[in-house]
Amino acid sequence: MTFHQNSIKSVTLDALVQDSATNDFVPVALHRLTVPLDLVPARYHPRPDPQFDRLILESIPERPPSLLPPLGEAHLHARLGKFIGDGHSSVVFELDDVQLDSSSPDPQSVPRLVVKIARSNRLAALAREAWFYDEMECLQGSSIARCYGWFEVDLSSGQSVPAWSEHPVEDPDERDFALESDKNVHPDQLKRAARRDVLSILVLERLGERLQPGSHPDDVQSDVMSLYEDVSHLGISIAQDVRRQNILEAPRDEPCLPSLPSPFTGRTHSWRVIDFELSVKINYTPLQFQMSYDSHVVHMFQDAEEEARLDYLLASPCAVEDDYSDSEC
Numbered sequence: 001m002t003f004h005q006n007s008i009k010s011v012t013l014d015a016l017v018q019d020s021a022t023n024d025f026v027p028v029a030l031h032r033l034t035v036p037l038d039l040v041p042a043r044y045h046p047r048p049d050p051q052f053d054r055l056i057l058e059s060i061p062e063r064p065p066s067l068l069p070p071l072g073e074a075h076l077h078a079r080l081g082k083f084i085g086d087g088h089s090s091v092v093f094e095l096d097d098v099q100l101d102s103s104s105p106d107p108q109s110v111p112r113l114v115v116k117i118a119r120s121n122r123l124a125a126l127a128r129e130a131w132f133y134d135e136m137e138c139l140q141g142s143s144i145a146r147c148y149g150w151f152e153v154d155l156s157s158g159q160s161v162p163a164w165s166e167h168p169v170e171d172p173d174e175r176d177f178a179l180e181s182d183k184n185v186h187p188d189q190l191k192r193a194a195r196r197d198v199l200s201i202l203v204l205e206r207l208g209e210r211l212q213p214g215s216h217p218d219d220v221q222s223d224v225m226s227l228y229e230d231v232s233h234l235g236i237s238i239a240q241d242v243r244r245q246n247i248l249e250a251p252r253d254e255p256c257l258p259s260l261p262s263p264f265t266g267r268t269h270s271w272r273v274i275d276f277e278l279s280v281k282i283n284y285t286p287l288q289f290q291m292s293y294d295s296h297v298v299h300m301f302q303d304a305e306e307e308a309r310l311d312y313l314l315a316s317p318c319a320v321e322d323d324y325s326d327s328e329c
């Protein structure tokens with residue numbers, strides 16, 4: 001049996017939650033949640049007159065039907081591995097020693113996985129991201145990572161999560177887009193925002209390295225542009241978060257699953273886009289999206305070049321001096 005994005009029903013993680021009295025790690029079991037269809041309200045942009053037909057759709061694009069089999073019963077057991085990265089909303093780790101229970105799918109079809117752990121004050125942001133992974137199911141494995149589910153558990157009073165305190169965010173009071181971007185915030189999101197005692201995670205396919213500072217050849221730039229094109233076919237704008245930190249290489253290290261061709265362009269990408277908590281579902285045409293993505297992506301690659309130049313100058317002050325010929329370097 002193949003391991004699908006909806007095969008896992010529950011997850012037990014070791015080395016994530018600590019018993020505050022003894023400082024020992026205790027295994028914690030998290031249960032899969034179904035993301036309510038209306039969790040993220042779409043934004044409707046009225047069409048002022050027919051000349052905007054090329055840019056604004058009459059209605060919000062429908063979510064393509066899921067092609068996954070019915071929800072599975074598998075239980076996944078894993079240990080928190082190496083820290084990979086963090087952001088305003090989450091901390092991301094590799095998963096080690098991944099095991100599935102005996103009734104589960106073929107372990108050969110399980111790729112390397114990571115866990116994206118919501119910060120305690122960013123539960124709504126992770127829920128929002130889970131909704132976008134569902135919305136973009138048809139792009140999982142081609143332009144975005146495969147997402148193996150959203151899982152939660154209530155922590156008990158004597159439990160703590162060292163991942164939160166060891167990787168603190170610079171500004172813990174920063175505004176939460178998940179609660180501010182939508183006119184009518186879903187009641188579940190308001191409840192989540194009020195809580196600090198919930199462990200909430202996404203289990204994702206492990207992608208490769210980030211797009212590095214420097215100049216990138218045309219084929220890389222066009223591959224990345226095409227990731228945004230794919231997303232725009234679903235009426236999804238991620239224009240607010242076009243950054244090289246959100247472009248990762250497609251998985252390469254075994255075990256990994258092959259990249260799938262885009263259902264929209266047929267292109268098999270070498271890159272993936274991540275991080276959808278700032279995304280918005282809206283009734284724009286792909287042409288309208290393309291106009292805004294074009295400039296964002298061009299700027300991103302220009303910034304990557306500039307960043308590399310600055311890194312070089314900082315690492316070798318003589319290079320700065322060389323610009324002024326009296327240098328003694």
Ligand SMILES: Nc1ncnc2c1ncn2[C@@H]1O[C@H](COP(=O)(O)OP(=O)(O)OP(=O)(O)O)[C@@H](O)[C@H]1O
Pocket residue numbers: 084085086087088089090091092114116145204205206207208210245246248274275277
């Ligand atoms: N599927 C993945 N595979 C490998 N690395 C990942 C994956 N997802 C995230 N990462 C790493 O973790 C980092 C943080 O992830 P991400 O940007 O999704 O977090 P965030 O908290 O939503 O960030 P932000 O501050 O941008 O909202 C990424 O920059 C990337 O390096």
